[in-house]
Amino acid sequence: MASLVSHPDEVRVISKRFGQSATDIERYLQLDGYKAVQKAIAMQPDAIINEVKNSGLRGRGGAGFSAGMKWSFVPKQSAKPKYVLCNGDESEPGTCKDRLIFEHDPHAIIEGVMIASLAVGAHTGYIYIRGEYRYLSVIMQKAIKDAYAKGFLGKNIFGSGYDLDIHWHGGAGAYEVGEESALMESLEGKRGIPRIRPPFPAVVGLWGGPTVINNAETLAAVPPIILGGGDWYAKLGTPKNGGTRLFCLAGHLNKPGVYELPMGYNLKKMIYEVGGGIPGGRELKAVVPGGSSTPVLLPEEIDVAMDFDSVAKVGSMLGSGGVTVLDDTTCIVKFALRTMKFYRHESCGWCIPCREGTDWLEKTLTRFHAGAGVKKDIDNIYYLAENMLGKTFCPLGDAAAMPTMAFVKKFRREFEDHLDGKPCPFEKAGAAEPVLA
């Protein structure tokens, strides 16, 4: 479905089976499939966790938390059943990577869930896929069925005496459900509103049992780590940022696509070499480096290593790996407005600062973009966003606030160009022409 791309700088760990018909379980087995889980069965749970800790694998959903560390928080003994939950509710604007893993290598995710289950002592796993990805749910349901038919799932997996069930679960349209506590609510058949933490899901999660929640890409990285070793995986990336990452290049680029590059790959190179640069000889204006919730970077800020710590140092976030490139025809006010429109639509309404803040910001930005803004609106936009930060149960409030503050801070002049009845300078120049592939 979604077309594949390639570049010589790619290091294929997660994407190595893309385009290899690995949805077929026999083919997956030929390509080292289900070897890692057999190796993991022979290991002590603590050894699995240590291997993943050593690998420097950090959460690919966006938060960048150490996966091995997360697993180690699950209590060894628990009166309630433990669970592993794969987060495949990919919906951060700019992000389209989990989709490719589900499409091309569903068994790798199953195997990742299996290994995580062995590590924390869970006997049930769930793979949650967003509702819009129906064709991927079909692929995943078949993959799970095939794994059961082979005896890889169910009772006594690989003759180990360990019972493990993995089930598919589907969403029905909600960005908020990608947040881990809302994801659990959704799986329990409720509205996806966040839970207050602590307690964290590793202690009190699904139906009150300890639950490990990892992004699909994080889990797909686990089998290669077990097979190749944590040290090998860690060395692919930069210190404390192990491995590779699926970067989704989007926006004004000649060669957009999903590329697997080592952690710490230079952003400038990613845009100009891997992504083929900006079409039509136009100039780079800005980059949103890790999904719509991450603060925008200016052209002079993009000579940065794309790992969690380096991007944080320049004041943004590596986030979900969605790199959105904006050329000089883009109106930042309009871009900020569209971003806010999204967060207003997706705010679940549970926390007042987010519910009211996104609504007011969308209204103000709409008025502003239409030319009806006054100078004090600029500070007001910043002030409203700033007052959402850290005041909500889940990070959606922050996700709306952070990019907005960066747009105002870094593009204040462009906001000023929209003041006092002036038409949007970009629409006036006819520069909003679509760039069609």
Place this chain on the structure above:
Amino acid sequence: MKFSEEFETRFAEMLTHYPTKRSALVPTLLYAQDETGALTDEVIAELAGRLDLTELEVRNVISYYSMLTTKPRGKYNVQVCTNIACMLRGGEELLDHCKKKLGIGHKGTTQDGLFSLEEVECIGACSWAPAIQVNYDFHENLTVPKMDQVLDECKKNL
């Protein structure tokens, strides 16, 4: 209330996957809607009964999820993404084109019931933007002429 055999098999199996019946609710609602076109009062009553929930509890969940609807949509639900990555590559122009061509607005349905139109949030096709979904099918790297082809194909499939 009659659902397909496939629905019943999946539903019965899904109930065995969770410690509580309610957990099957969200995916079940979507599969039910796929068969009935909308989550009507009858469907809601049926599923509430099956999952030991009140109708209000079911409605409360339906109103949260953007894909679930209590009102029927057209045979082909054209969902145009205008979120950031698609916006940068012409998603809004595609939406305007669809509005004109179909003569309906956001969440509207044509009189013949063939098409409905929706401006949607990110559908996970950012690297292949602009993109749309017609029901569950993705159409990517679109242009206005390609959009026309997609709509014409729908008409042919009648």
